[in-house]
Amino acid sequence: MHNVCRTLPESTERSIQFVVEADESTYDDAPMALDLSAIRREFATLHTNVSGAPVVYLDSAATALTPDSVWEDMRAFEKNARSNVHRGMHVLAERATDAYEAARDTVRTFVGAKHSQEIIFTKNTTEAINLVAHTFGETLEAGDTVLVSELEHHSAIVPWQQLAERKGIVVEWIGTDDNGNVRMDEYEQFLETRRVRLVMITAQSNVLGSRPPLKSMIQKAHTAGAVVLVDAAQFAAHHQVDVQAMDCDFLVFSGHKVYGPTGVGVLFGKRKLLEDMPPFLGGGSMIRTVTKEGFTPADIPQKFEAGTPPITQVIGLASAINWQAQFSWEEREAHERELLAHARKGLATIEGLTLLGTADASGCVSFTVDGVHPHDLTDVIGKQGICLRAGHHCAQPLHARLGVPATARLSVGIYNTTEDIDRCRERITNAVNLLRK
């Protein structure tokens, strides 16, 4: 509906607009409840059978499913405008470049950034964090401190540990309580007593669903002279991102968790910071001039986009953003709150099952079952078409903090229903009876 290109005849040569801005009025006209059967019809994967019944997909925190219209937009782009960006002078190159830069502006609107040049396309969240660690990180000196919270995903931990090995910086851990709330007293003490240069903090835990008080944390960091890198990989799929209101310095997320394709991620960075940082990867596009003696880097954002970018995936990400703009954040949040409340209530009735985190958690609920390993549990119900993730969810320090080797995680997306949760609960009950010692 927002993406017109797939309806255009092949012969249409001019003015093909691959990505159309979301109509602002959709926010005002939006109904108060989501039309779930209509939404579910748009996701082919939800109609895939496993063991004779459609899958119950409750693993959107690992990767969200993608609506068919996004695949169609990507296919239409490949068919009508496939060429490289920022290089050729021919018509296809112009179409591709226009679509690619329009997508950048769509992402700018999505995160509430001031300038589209503040949006850098990467491969995923992991690459975006590594980009900051290898560029802003290179400006740090031995003895400087990077704060990392216990809630972080490995991709938000290891790049700083690698930087510590390269540059002799110090990585300090901001502790959490049992429910995944950041220990603000520890945080403030680090800011007062250490030379903190960067704070790495998730906007939403991928295990507990807890959301640290970012605004206040960012304010305190700025007062102490530190910059803040926000990992919004989970958050961006469930709540509106507003980098200007948040005042974060960097923010990262992945396309595939916000209903877009895999292979594309985003780094937002404040213009001044990005301009002062050294380039990341060297290659085509990121240079202004190259001589035998050396090179000068291009302006942002090209400075950080060496080589041919994932063009079709970027088009797909913008298409996914425009697709979801037809729903208001209020109705999406209300829907997912209901799903998680239903899940917590249902799971709590299973004997020996312990829920982690608190009732105001967002996106997911993780749990353990006495005497049943999460891998066995999710393997058994997985064979019945119920898709849940189990393991350490790339957050081993958090699991060590919680004192559990692994957990099972139920996570929700816009397309889930309370029936999904009920089917899942029933299968878990049966599996626990089968497996329990």
Place this chain on the structure above:
Amino acid sequence: MERLWRAVSFLWYFLCLADKESTYNTAIVDLYAENILAHSKNPHHRGALVDATVTHEEINHACGDTVTLSLTIADGNITAIGWEGNGCAISQAGMSILSEELVGMPVDKALSLRKEDIFALLGVPVGTRRTKCALLCLHTLKNTLRSAAGKPAQSWLDTVEIEGE
């Protein structure tokens, strides 16, 4: 009894292969066969071993599964076995099932065991995602025997992927 179990398990395996659109009940039996569940719930040879010749622990970091294996070795034969561990049903049942075979086995034969032997012992199809769980027992055995011989531990790759190179 053991041979009968194996025969029954193999039969299941081929039945499941033949019936790809199997119902979920059949599918469960794939990996979580009664044999596996029985060993997981009542593991054999579990417990510390007094006067062990060698003790060695291996961890499957991807899952957090652990197995600590103790062996008594005399005259080139494994004469007693005890093990402890934590983890999923597949990893723990695997060690239990293998332990049954090991008592009285010559060390040379134990060293020559391959992943195919473990899969045959388990008697159920093991998917890609559970291979490490199923083969933790073999990896632990290999490195326990290497430790007894004063050799450094070998990697997962040596045990499960490019063995015999």
